[in-house]
Amino acid sequence: MSAYAEKARTWREDGRQAGRETDHKHIPDRLSGTKPEPQTEDRKGLSVRVEQVVKRFGDQTVLDRLDLSIREGEFVAVVGRSGCGKSTLLRLIAGLDDASGGTIVRGDSAAAGIDPQTRVMFQDARLLPWRSVLDNVKLGVYGLSKRETELNAYEALSLVGLKDRARDWPSVLSGGQRQRVALARALVGEPRLLLFDEPLGALDALTRIEMQRLIEQLWLRRSFTAVLVTHDVAEAVALADRVILIECGRIAFDVSVTLARPREKDGGFTHFERTILDRVLEPQQAAISEKEAAAKLAFDI
Ligand SMILES: Nc1ncnc2c1ncn2[C@@H]1O[C@H](COP(=O)(O)OP(=O)(O)OP(=O)(O)O)[C@@H](O)[C@H]1O
Numbered sequence: 001m002s003a004y005a006e007k008a009r010t011w012r013e014d015g016r017q018a019g020r021e022t023d024h025k026h027i028p029d030r031l032s033g034t035k036p037e038p039q040t041e042d043r044k045g046l047s048v049r050v051e052q053v054v055k056r057f058g059d060q061t062v063l064d065r066l067d068l069s070i071r072e073g074e075f076v077a078v079v080g081r082s083g084c085g086k087s088t089l090l091r092l093i094a095g096l097d098d099a100s101g102g103t104i105v106r107g108d109s110a111a112a113g114i115d116p117q118t119r120v121m122f123q124d125a126r127l128l129p130w131r132s133v134l135d136n137v138k139l140g141v142y143g144l145s146k147r148e149t150e151l152n153a154y155e156a157l158s159l160v161g162l163k164d165r166a167r168d169w170p171s172v173l174s175g176g177q178r179q180r181v182a183l184a185r186a187l188v189g190e191p192r193l194l195l196f197d198e199p200l201g202a203l204d205a206l207t208r209i210e211m212q213r214l215i216e217q218l219w220l221r222r223s224f225t226a227v228l229v230t231h232d233v234a235e236a237v238a239l240a241d242r243v244i245l246i247e248c249g250r251i252a253f254d255v256s257v258t259l260a261r262p263r264e265k266d267g268g269f270t271h272f273e274r275t276i277l278d279r280v281l282e283p284q285q286a287a288i289s290e291k292e293a294a295a296k297l298a299f300d301i
Pocket residue numbers: 057062080081082083084085086087088089
């Protein structure tokens with residue numbers, strides 16, 4: 001087993017333990033022992049390969065031969081200045097939009113449109129106001145019987161701590177609760193790739209921290225691959241295995257965050273945060289390849 005896989009296994013063990021200790025009220029059958037928990041080996045996250053991807057909108061080239069590899073089960077955060085193409089990259093990986101050139105591979109197959117193994121969570125919850133919380137979550141279920149759909153939706157709501165709000169309308173929930181419902185809808189059916197586009201951007205600071213912890217716990221338990229677009233460098237350092245910076249249409253910076261989980265805001269954390277922030281704020285440099293960027297800037301502490 002590689003050092004990375006070993007580390008991920010340990011984190012997952014810790015995460016399961018943390019879940020048992022802190023979330024016992026909301027643990028569904030599958031996690032409480034009456035049903036066996038699925039083996040993470042059976043259901044790994046999807047790897048992603050972005051090769052020489054170009055995206056143009058009219059005359060504007062937003063992504064310019066961008067290369068990026070994401071391993072199975074890895075948590076990658078994408079940062080960069082406003083308008084640099086973070087959401088564009090995420091939409092291409094999700095299959096919500098087509099690249100102008102290059103290739104995107106999810107798992108073993110070239111990405112062609114959306115697929116049920118890949119889900120996206122946006123900054124706004126995008127709930128249907130005329131459907132109950134439970135019915136909104138059910139929208140994320142594909143190809144199951146009515147009963148299985150209901151069970152899966154309840155389980156996803158349990159995971160985010162909202163099982164008791166299943167029959168409510170979205171309008172009576174707080175912003176944070178609505179985002180939890182959106183997270184439940186993204187998680188239902190156990191997707192293998194979860195793409196987060198600033199999902200916590202509109203939340204207050206406390207709710208944001210709670211949601212970060214929830215996302216981390218769920219990632220540790222479920223083994224999906226996660227890609228998080230965020231403006232918040234501290235959030236990227238708190239959650240990601242790797243933080244990448246997009247600049248001039250390419251990856252300009254790629255750093256592994258080698259801090260133990262759960263992450264405390266100690267000296268090591270601040271060091272990563274400061275280094276990444278300084279780099280984001282530097283005047284833009286000419287685009288260089290992912291490999292060159294990693295070789296130039298990778299560091300370990
Ligand atoms: N559908 C579209 N049509 C035309 N231009 C677009 C479209 N989508 C994005 N763009 C342009 O592509 C560029 C990158 O947009 P994108 O939303 O990916 O940036 P971002 O890094 O996510 O920005 P922010 O951090 O502000 O959300 C912007 O200049 C934007 O105007």
